[in-house]
Amino acid sequence: xxxxxxxxxxxxxxxxxxxxxxxxxxxxxxxxxxxxxxxxxxxxxxxxxxxxxxxxxxxxxxxxxxxxxxxxxxxxxxxxxxxxxxxxxxxxxxxxxxxxxxxxxxxxxxxxxxxxxxxxxxxxxxxxxxxxxxxxxxxxxxxxxxxxxxxxxxxxxxxxxxxxxxxxxxxxxxxxxxxxxxxxxxxxxxxxxxxxxxxxxxxxxxxxxxxxxxxxxxxxxxxxxxxxxxxxxxxxxxxxxxxxxxxxxxxxxxxxxxxx
Amino acid sequence: xxxxxxxxxxxxxxxxxxxxxxxxxxxxxxxxxxxxxxxxxxxxxxxxxxxxxxxxxxxxxxxxxxxxxxxxxxxxxxxxxxxxxxxxxxxxxxxxxxxxxxxxxxxxxxxxxxxxxxxxxxxxxxxxxxxxxxxxxxxxxxxxxxxxxxxxxxxxxxxxxxxxxxxxxxxxxxxxxxxxxxxxxxxxxxxxxxxxxxxxxxxxxxxxxxxxxxxxxxxxxxxxxxxxxxxxxxxxxxxxxxxxxxxxxxxxxxxxxxxxxxxxxxxxxxxxxxxxxxxxxxxxxxxxxxxxxxxxxxxxxxxxxxxxxxxxxxxxxxxxxxxxxxxxxxxxxxxxxxxxxxxxxxxxxxxxxxxxxxxxxxxxxxxxxxxxxxxxxxxxxxxxxxxxxxxxxxxxxxxxxxxxxxxxxxxxxxxxxxx
Numbered sequence: 001x002x003x004x005x006x007x008x009x010x011x012x013x014x015x016x017x018x019x020x021x022x023x024x025x026x027x028x029x030x031x032x033x034x035x036x037x038x039x040x041x042x043x044x045x046x047x048x049x050x051x052x053x054x055x056x057x058x059x060x061x062x063x064x065x066x067x068x069x070x071x072x073x074x075x076x077x078x079x080x081x082x083x084x085x086x087x088x089x090x091x092x093x094x095x096x097x098x099x100x101x102x103x104x105x106x107x108x109x110x111x112x113x114x115x116x117x118x119x120x121x122x123x124x125x126x127x128x129x130x131x132x133x134x135x136x137x138x139x140x141x142x143x144x145x146x147x148x149x150x151x152x153x154x155x156x157x158x159x160x161x162x163x164x165x166x167x168x169x170x171x172x173x174x175x176x177x178x179x180x181x182x183x184x185x186x187x188x189x190x191x192x193x194x195x196x197x198x199x200x201x202x203x204x205x206x207x208x209x210x211x212x213x214x215x216x217x218x219x220x221x222x223x224x225x226x227x228x229x230x231x232x233x234x235x236x237x238x239x240x241x242x243x244x245x246x247x248x249x250x251x252x253x254x255x256x257x258x259x260x
Numbered sequence: 261x262x263x264x265x266x267x268x269x270x271x272x273x274x275x276x277x278x279x280x281x282x283x284x285x286x287x288x289x290x291x292x293x294x295x296x297x298x299x300x301x302x303x304x305x306x307x308x309x310x311x312x313x314x315x316x317x318x319x320x321x322x323x324x325x326x327x328x329x330x331x332x333x334x335x336x337x338x339x340x341x342x343x344x345x346x347x348x349x350x351x352x353x354x355x356x357x358x359x360x361x362x363x364x365x366x367x368x369x370x371x372x373x374x375x376x377x378x379x380x381x382x383x384x385x386x387x388x389x390x391x392x393x394x395x396x397x398x399x400x401x402x403x404x405x406x407x408x409x410x411x412x413x414x415x416x417x418x419x420x421x422x423x424x425x426x427x428x429x430x431x432x433x434x435x436x437x438x439x440x441x442x443x444x445x446x447x448x449x450x451x452x453x454x455x456x457x458x459x460x461x462x463x464x465x466x467x468x469x470x471x472x473x474x475x476x477x478x479x480x481x482x483x484x485x486x487x488x489x490x491x492x493x494x495x496x497x498x499x500x501x502x503x504x505x506x507x508x509x510x511x512x513x514x515x516x517x518x519x520x521x522x523x524x525x526x527x528x529x530x531x532x533x534x535x536x537x538x539x540x541x542x543x544x545x546x547x548x549x550x551x552x553x554x555x556x557x558x559x560x561x562x563x564x565x566x567x568x569x570x571x572x573x574x575x576x577x578x579x580x581x582x583x584x585x586x587x588x589x590x591x592x593x594x595x596x597x598x599x600x601x602x603x604x605x606x607x608x609x610x611x612x613x614x615x616x617x618x619x620x621x622x623x624x625x626x627x628x629x630x631x632x633x634x635x636x637x638x639x640x641x642x643x644x645x646x647x648x649x650x651x652x653x654x655x656x657x658x659x660x661x662x663x664x665x666x667x668x669x670x671x672x673x674x675x676x677x678x679x
Contacts, residue, residue: 108610109620132304132314136359143358163289164296168358186291210355213267220271221317222307225516225530231310235303245361246305 003030007045008087011052012036014079017087018057020050021094034087067097070105074116080152083119090116127156133240134161136170137200138207143170144200146243154181154192162190173198211245218246261342263352269342273322273333274368276518277425277481278511282314282363282398284476285420295357295364295397297420297476302363315366315400316356320344320381324370328438330427330486332518333370343372346385354393364398364420365389375406379415386418398476405445409452413473416456421476421508424450426501429494433487453478454505477508484538485531486515490561492552495541499552502545512538537563544569547601548594566657571597574634575653581634582641586615597656598631618642629659 008024008031010016017034024031032045064072075097078090093116097104107113130153136143143165147153154174161172162183172181173195180198183190203211241247283301303312319333321343327335344352349367356362367385369378382401389395401419403412416422424446428434431443453474460473480501484494498510514530541563544550548570555569556562564572574581574597583592585607593604606624610616617637622628632642633652647655 103613106609107613108606109613109616109623111623114623128300128302131298132302132360132363134360138359145360160296165294165358166289166291167294210359213264213352214356214359214361216264216268217271217316218305218307218313220268221275221313222309222311223275223516224309226309226311226514226532228310229308232306232308235310235312236306244305245359 003028005030005032005045006048007031007033007035007043009035009037009047009049013052015054015057016050016052017079017090018060019052020087021060021091022053022056023048023050024091031088031091034085034091063098066101068102068105071097071102074105074113074120077120077123077156078116080155081119081123082150082152083115086119089119123151123153124156126151127153129236129240130157131160133236133244134172135243135245136172137203138210139200139203141169143168144173145170146173146175146198148175148239148243150176152177152179154179157181158190158192211248215246215249263348266342266344266348267318267352269340270318270320270322270344273339273370274317274319274366276332276513276516277317277366277368277402278311278513279400279423279479279481279509280312280314280317280366281479281509282400284508285398287396289396293394293396294354295395297364297396297398304360304362314363315398316353316362316364317366317368318344318349320349320367320369320378320385321372322370323372325373326371326438326440328427328440330437330483330515330518344385346381346388349385350388350393350395353389354395357395357397362397364400366400367419368402369404371404371406375404376408376411379404379407379411383411383414383418386415390418403449403453405441405449407449409449412449412452413456416453416474417471419474421478422453422474423479423481424453425481426450426497427482428487429482429484429489429497430487433489437486450478450480450505457506477506479507479509479511481511481513483515484512484535491534491538491541491563492556492558492561494538495545495552495556498542499545510542512542533565534563537565537569541569549591567660568597570595571630571656575656578649582636583634584639585621585635585637586611596631596634598627598629598634603627630656 006029008020010020020031020034029048033043035043064075067075075090075094078086078093083089089112092112096110096112100107104113108117126149130147130149134145134147134157136145152174154172157172158181161170161181165183167185168183169185170183174180178194178196179192180195181190181192281301282297283299285297286299287297289296301314303314305313307313322333322339323341323343324333324335332339353362353365357364367382369382371378372381386399386401389399399419400421400423401415403415403422403424405424426446427438427441434441434443456473457477460470460475463470464472482494494512501507501510512535514532514535516530517528541555544555545552550573555573563569574595580595583596590604590608593599593607594601599607603624603626607616607621610620610624615638618628618632621631621635621637628642632645633647633655635642
């Protein structure tokens with residue numbers, strides 16, 4: 001069956017994307033590119049501007065149950081990855097998944113499934129790394145942390161950090177995507193919200209003391225006779241270092257400086 | 261003494277303990293507490309030697325009554341001594357934990373006054389941490405050989421993982437280097453912990469809130485390279501520990517020369533490659549359904565430094581290969597060099613959809629540069645592959661060669677002064 005090829009414009013949100021999926025299926029149209037209203041360049045394909053409709057989006061989201069646990073996980077998480085043209089890959093994946101049903105979770109040698117699976121693996125791996133490599137600083141009872149991930153890991157980190165610090169107020173800022181995870185102590189909930197211009201005051205004396213203790217511990221725990229910098233870089237790539245307390249010698253602000 | 265100095269001394273004294281894992285237990289945080297644990301564990305940093313830093317690894321104290329020759333904390337060694345008070349250590353742990361520096365506490369201790377007194381001190385620390393601070397993160401505690409079984413039990417009720425170090429692979433070596441420790445004294449608490457874990461699991465099946473004794477199991481560690489045992493001896497011992505004591509992990513630690521009394525050669529280097537090969541063999545025992553007798557035998561008592569133990573096994577058992585990807589069972593797939601647990605599982609999953617070829621295997625993440633020699637897809641070998649039996653050995657060795665530490669290239673001098 002030949003569906004009309006179109007260029008799809010949506011608002012950039014996940015619900016917006018799901019609305020696109022809904023409209024494309026209703027109108028029998030095949031998107032060849034996805035764009036947001038901010039994208040300046042025009043395209044030769046007819047443009048369809050999709051209005052985000054929560055009801056439609058929810059219907060599409062519910063339909064993912066047909067893909068089985070593994071298939072559903074990929075359908076939900078691909079949108080958070082940093083895969084170039086992730087909407088297009090996700091669209092191709094969904095087309096395939098509606099055809100194949102739960103078998104999509106096993107069809108690992110298919111090029112589309114492979115691409116999506118590896119992107120999601122990268123996302124989950126990065127999220128797991130950040131569970132360990134995130135550093136918080138205490139500021140008058142509030143814990144503040146900052147990360148610089150390639151993928152949008154905050155939704156994946158949310159359950160982990162909220163479960164770990166139920167009694168703490170904390171903020172975790174994602175510098176790449178301009179989002180932050182907020183949590184309030186007790187069962188008063190948490191949210192991932194967009195933020196602009198995230199700035200924090202200087203660190204207190206106790207905080208500085210703990211940083212010094214941690215650096216001392218970190219430097220002491222290495223055995224000189226086994227010095228192996230390559231192994232360290234394999235396990236902890238240098239892109240994480242800028243945000244980690246153990247590599248910040250002179251550090252009296254609450255958060256590391258942005259190095260450009 | 262300042263907290264900073266104490267931390268410096270007591271972390272320095274604890275660093276030769278290889279075990280630093282926070283795995284084996286899933287516990288989510290509850291309201292009113294702080295902390296959770298993950299089944300897979302979580303590395304929070306990696307030190308300059310490439311080892312994972314996941315727990316705050318310190319000693320309660322490094323005052324010791326023993327004089328073990330392989331240990332930095334031996335009585336006769338002239339090093340600065342310090343001791344944490346239980347309150348100090350708890351404050352430090354919580355402070356680090358809140359900032360997400362660590363996954364929990366690894367508490368070990370030198371033996372101060374007596375094993376009982378030391379264990380009581382550790383219990384006090386862990387009790388404050390669990391009951392006052394309501395800490396729910398990971399705690400790994402060292403059981404002190406020779407302590408009263410009741411005290412070890414109380415320690416296990418507070419900690420998630422217990423370990424007793426077997427230290428050296430045979431009792432003659434133990435007598436030589438650790439004259440105050442006896443093999444029996446080490447194995448007794450190990451057996452006690454095993455029985456405690458089994459009993460606790462049975463109780464939990466009946467009562468949901470029964471106290472949990474060392475829910476993440478127990479582990480041990482031994483030093484490699486200080487004494488003349490062969491790899492075969494070490495692996496057989498390891499296997500016996502897994503079988504008989506149901507350990508979660510056995511750690512190996514390449515001997516670092518810390519004592520003038522253990523004679524080592526002038527240019528002694530810690531046997532890091534041997535340690536690496538032992539870990540590879542250890543993984544074969546735990547995840548790949550291998551037995552120690554298969555990996556090494558009387559003719560070949562040591563692991564080949566040039567190749568990983570699985571490749572060595574494959575080369576000695578060429579009659580087992582090639583394995584047909586589309587038909588072989590899980591255990592046979594695991595025997596193929598280049599196929600790991602994940603790849604094997606993926607193969608099982610993917611071949612339900614359709615037959616696999618080499619292109620597909622590459623997508624699954626199989627390391628074909630090794631596996632290609634041992635696999636067929638639908639009865640066919642990889643295209644263009646022609647290797648004789650001894651050529652195979654050369655190919656496999658050359659694959660690993662770049663990763664092995666080569667001697668540093670040296671700038672030649674035009675004017676050699678040493679004539």
